Amino acid sequence: MLKTFPKGGVHPAEDKYSANNAIETLPLPKTVSIPIAQHIGAPSKPVVNKGDKVKVGDKIAESAGFVSANIHSSVSGIVVKVDNVMDSTGYKRPCVVIDVEGDEWNESIDRSTDLKKEISLTDKEIINKINESGIVGLGGATFPSHVKLSVPAGKRIDVLIINGVECEPYLTSDHRLMLEKAEEMLVGIQILMKALGVNSALIGIENNKPDAISHLDTLVKDYPGIKVHALKVQYPQGGEKQLIKALINREVPSGALPLDVGAVVHNVGTALAVYEAVQKNKPLFERVVTLTGKSVTKPSNFMVRIGTPVTDLVEAAGGLPEDTGKIINGGPMMGKAVNSLEIPVVKGTSGILIMPADLSKRKKESDCIRCAKCVSVCPQGLEPYLLNKLALLEKNDKLETGGVMDCIECGSCSYTCPAGLPLLDYIRLGKSRVSQIIRSRK
Amino acid sequence: MSSIILFTIISLSAIGAIAAIILYFAAQKFKVFEDPRIDQVEENLPAANCGGCGYPGCRGFAEALVKSDDISDLYCPVGGNDTMSKVAEILGKAVEAKDPLVAVIRCSGSPEHRKRENSYDGASTCVIVSALYSGETACQYGCHGLGDCVDVCDFEAIYMDKETDLPVVIDDNCTACGACVKACPNDIIELRKKNKKDRKIFVSCVNMDKGGIAKKACDVACIGCKACVKVCAYDAIIVENFLAYIDPVKCKLCRKCVEVCPTNSILEINFPPRKVKPAQPEGEKENDNNIINQEG
Amino acid sequence: MFDVVIAMLPVLAISIYFFGMGAIIVTLTAVVSCLAFEWLIQKYMLKQEPSITDGSALVTGILLAFNMPTNLPIGIIIIGSLVAIGVGKMSFGGLGNNPFNPALVGRVFLLISFPVQMTSWPVPTGFSNSYTDAVTGATPLGVMKEGIGAGESVSAIMDKIPSHMEMFYGHMGGSMGEIAAVALLLGFAYLLIRKVITWHIPISIIATIAIFTGILWMVNPEANADPLFHLLTGGILLGAIFMATDYVTSPMSIKGMWVYGIGIGVITVLIRVFGAYPEGVSFAILIMNAFVPLINMYIKPKRFGEIKND
Structure with missing residues (x-):
């Protein structure tokens, strides 16, 4: 008997189309836009200006506190602007935009591929x-x-x-x-x-x-x-x-x-x-991103420089399928639909999923029949149907005692709801209201 | 048979009488003193329980009015100056007359002017959309069109226009309680001074992007060109973050700014039609405004 | 919902086999009138968009038919449907809002209003085309109740009624849906495989009844019927599998389901053994339906990482 967690959970169809395709390195993009807020915590402070020349691995934004992170250039080239650009949050956020020129790496990075086993640092x-x-x-x-x-x-x-x-x-x-x-x-x-x-x-x-x-x-x-x-x-x-x-x-x-x-x-x-x-000595400026979907010609895993626009990945995987209904940043359960293909890949982008139109529509909403499916799949032992209702009615105190802050936003409840209710959307709304109240209490 | 009926009547009456006596004494025993003026004040309030005053319901507001010494900060937007002066009379306190306000929708981004670039099919409330992303259009500031403002209005003073996908305020019903202002995640709705004949001039846009980006997203966006600032004789217009704002107090409703606005983002509502000047081929704009006149 | 309909098909088949045309007529009348009332009420009284395609009225109709003898006059069936849909469901705001199982509301209304018609069960004769002319008789449960009441011993009564095996495959008098344990269990298996319901409610009801009647039987086997007899007769299986598990009117948490199931079991036995009616499942379910909001409020699922406050 294999181990697993005991409470709740669902098992959606796996559809791992790209599982057997080796990681390919994506060709360098023409420009990258690197958001200064790619992590949880304080957004970093840009340390480059328009016109600066940067190399791969140069620091372009500095951590702004303990819970924050440095950001490094993923390409070599010239900083075009530091401006608001649409990113995966769905909003325009400050980004460092760099025009790519060649591929010159910072000298301190060891580019050899041999495995170095002994750990010399404390x-x-x-x-x-x-x-x-x-x-x-x-x-x-x-x-x-x-x-x-x-x-x-x-x-x-x-x-x-x-x-x-x-x-x-x-x-x-x-x-x-x-x-x-x-x-x-x-x-x-x-x-x-x-x-x-x-x-x-x-x-x-x-x-x-x-x-x-x-x-x-x-x-x-x-x-x-x-x-x-x-x-x-x-x-x-x-x-x-x-x-x-x-x-x-x-x-x-x-x-x-x-x-x-x-x-x-x-x-x-x-x-x-x-x-x-x-x-x-290589800072984090590239990561593996899965580009996949039912009708994608060539579902792939790419090694991508941070800041590369998603459209480059889509092109490399054979272009946007005709029946595209939705493009999701992340997986189908927790990912979020994006409203533009120009958004950059960031440190947290684990995959881009292209859903065909027939799979991307939400179910028509109907009344809750209290089937308790959401209760039985909630891995946190919450009652999503109740939290949903409480969030709709703005009963914030009851939401808090109902454990809304324990919700991990996995989406199992919305996935399983036979009435097609957007449970997680409302729970998330209630969660943000409650967390505001908790913060104001301190 | 008749004795049963008689017995029933007598016993029930007896139970009723005993219960009445117990209740009377209980009421005496547990009586809580309450300022009788609270009831008096409450009677004069509109009983809408909308929360527009900032207190939970009219009773809560009445208590606050009676308890606080200085009530000039307290105001019932629904009842307006009449109610407040009556309340002041009862309490013997002073109130200042305030200008009546009305809600205005500061967005004209109908699908005709503001192209829908993607379609949203999630939970249909504006708060959730704005938590997720910038919305169906390229303008991240404008109206999402899902009617959170309509849902919270207690006075049926706002409805969604199906053609423009924008909310419309019915001035006569609007009490300026501010519920819609709080409900709108994009702060599109503003409470502005109510002028004579419900006339209004305001910048119907909240887009703070640079001119070019704003214009690309929406035909009728404010591009921050400051043309209106230049013609305004009363210093009523300020432009901040590429967005013009007309101060409702300073504005004298001269309508000059409306004429010069290159994107028609300043609206004039409930004004008589202008004389058409042959030099200005702005028939379209006139029509637009007429439509709004009828709705307003 | 349509999975529930599929799960009920074996039961329907067996009743048609034993009761013939009567079963078909009763089912059709109940289903058609339930659908019609739902559509009419939504369209003309509530002015909503009718939602009869969701299958809930279909399920209510079939369940209502299962709770009726197969020679019931058509007028009474229609009244039952009206009460089930109109009073039991629509008056509370339609699907998802009704506190009581609509089919049971309909059945109990009929049982109280038309006690004679509702308890004249035709004797199963195999497929016949006659409808109202069938010979009627009491259910084994009724015979047992009357016999014990008259002071007869259980073993003596047992000789007058079908054997356990006959009862298992449905050869006895009764409402059309409750006779065939084998078909009901088949439906139960289907619902479990399709994950429409969990096993907790049916099993907790059945186990409670088995244990409770088992104790009574061990105390005095001559005055109390054995547990198997109780489980195979009357509406226990039908109620436990198809009616107590109704999503809308059952608790949300697993612990709550146990409380609910045990409650139904205890009340059923109390009514059967000590009450005036030979059968108590429908009353038991309705009574526990009333407790469901309370159960949902106080019996919560265990949270992940819950911190004990005491």
């Missing part, structure tokens, strides 16, 4: 390096990684959990990374273990990626302390709290962080970025 130095390199959680949440590694005094971490679950249907970027960059990733995990001072790391992978599981299983023998765990396919297993529960059976209390139960979770992509930053 734990403090590692965390500094990660902070310097602008690494954020690459699973999609984009939480600055150095913050997760800086364990506050009095807390003890005993296990590092590596998230290779990729529970979102369609997406395969982590899957490909685990197959193609496994050794680098494992060294990255060791670096993270050293930074945290833990002796054991668990890699959680869902059972629909048997090749990745067996590949890593053979490799981990050389890396003491690291173990691979196959997990039953169940969405949203990639959620931090669900993954911790599934792997080590600890339950993160409501309102607390994983480190309160002695665990830290990092994504496999983050582990690779950590390896590159620490061993190769």
Whole structure:
């Protein structure tokens, strides 16, 4: 019996069309627009001006606080402007726009491909390096990684959990990374273990990626302390709290962080970025992005420079299919439809999903018949039907006691609702209202 | 048989009488003193319970009026000056007369002027749209057209025009309670001074993008060209962030700004039609305004 | 909803096999009149867009028919449909808002208003074309109740009624939907496989009744029927599988479902053993329906990472 989290969850069709296609490097774009807010926390401060010449890996925006991250140029060229450009939030946000000229890398970056195994830095130095390199959680949440590694005094971490679950249907970027960059990733995990001072790391992978599981299983023998765990396919297993529960059976209390139960979770992509930053001195300026969809000619996994417009990816995968109904940034469950193909790839872009028109329409709404399907699939044990109603009626105090802040916005409730109600939309609305109230209370 | 009926009547009457006596004593025992003026004031309030005053319902407002010494900050927008002067009389406190206000919609981005670039099919409320993205058009400031303002209006003073996809305020019903202003996530609705004959001149746009971008997104957007500032004789217009704003207090309704606006983003409503000048081929604009005149 | 209809087909087939034309006429009348009333009320009284295509009125119609003897006069069936849809469902605001199961509201209304017609069950004779002329008789449950009331011993009564095996495949008198346990269980299996319902409500009802009647039977087997007899007769399986599990009128959380199911089981046995009616499932379900809002309010699912306050 494979491990999984015990409560709720759904199992949508997996549709991982691009799972067998190796990562290709996308040709350099003509211009990139790099948003200065790509992470959770304070937006970075741009340190370049119009007309400046930058190289690949040069810092272009500086972290503006502890919970913030540096941003580096992903191309070499000339800064055209620092201006508001539409990004994946659906709004125009400040971006550094760079015209690409050649591909000149910052000299300090080690561009060799050989594996460097021994870790020379101390734990403090590692965390500094990660902070310097602008690494954020690459699973999609984009939480600055150095913050997760800086364990506050009095807390003890005993296990590092590596998230290779990729529970979102369609997406395969982590899957490909685990197959193609496994050794680098494992060294990255060791670096993270050293930074945290833990002796054991668990890699959680869902059972629909048997090749990745067996590949890593053979490799981990050389890396003491690291173990691979196959997990039953169940969405949203990639959620931090669900993954911790599934792997080590600890339950993160409501309102607390994983480190309160002695665990830290990092994504496999983050582990690779950590390896590159620490061993190769390469800041985070490119990532793997899956471009997929039912009618896409060539579903692919691309190594993409941050700031590349999405349309470049679409072109490289054979162009926009005729029956396109919706383009989603991220996976089908938690991703968000975009309103422009010009939006740039950011650190948190794990995939671009092109949905055909017939699959992209919402169901017609009808009345709630209290079938309790949403209650049974909620991995957080909430009552989505009730929260939805309370959010509609603006009963904010009842929303709070109803646990709306525990919602992880996985969308299982909306997915399963036979009445086609936009449950998550309203719950999210209620959540933002309640969080405002909580903030004003302090 | 008749004895049963008699017995029933007597016993029920007895129970009723005993209950009445108990209730009487209970009411005496648990009586809470309340300023009788609260009731008096409440009677004079409109009983709309709209919350436009900032208090939970008319009763709450009445309590606030009675309790506070200085009531010049408190105002019932629904009842207006009449109500407030009556209240002041009851309480023997002073109130200032305030200009009556009316809600105006500062967006003219109908599909004709503002092209829909994508279609939204999620939960149909404006707050959710604005939490998700900039909306169906290239203008991220304008009306989403899903009618959150209509839903919150207690006075049936606002409706969605199906042709323009924009809300329309019925001035006669509008009490300026401000519910729609709070409901609109894009702050499109403004409470402005109510002029004679419901005449209005205002910038019907909230787009703060640079002129070129604004114009590209919407034909009738304010591009911040300051032409109106130059013609205004009363210093009533300021342009900030590429957006003009007409101060309703300073504005003397001279209509000069309307003429010079290159994008027709300044609206004049409920004015008599102008004499058509042969030099200005602005028949279209006149028509537009006439339509609005009829609606307003 | 249409999965529920499919799950009810085996039951329908068996009743047609045993009761013939009567079963077809009763079902058709109930379904057509339920659909018609829903459409008329939505169209002309509530001025809504009619939503009869959602299948809920169809399910109500079939369930109502399942709760009727197959020789019921057509007029009474139509009255039952009107009460089920009009009073039981539409008066509360339509689908999703009714606190009580509409089909049961209809049935209980008829049971109280037309007790004689509602309890004259035709004897199953195999397929026949006659409708109202069928020979009528009591249900095994009725015979048992009367017999125990008259002081007969259970074993003596058992000889007068069909054997457990006959009851299992439906060879006994009763309402058209409640006779064939085998068909009901088939429908139950289908609903579980299609994940339309969870097992909690039916199993908790059945288990409660089995345990409760089992205790009574062990105390005095001559004055109380055995648990299997209770489960196979009357509407327990029909109620537990198709009516107590109605989404709208059942609790939302698993714990709540247990409370609800156990409540139905206990009330059913109380009515059957100690009450005036031989059958109590429909009353039990309606009574527990009334408790559902309370159950939903106080019995919450366990939250992930819940912090205990005490």
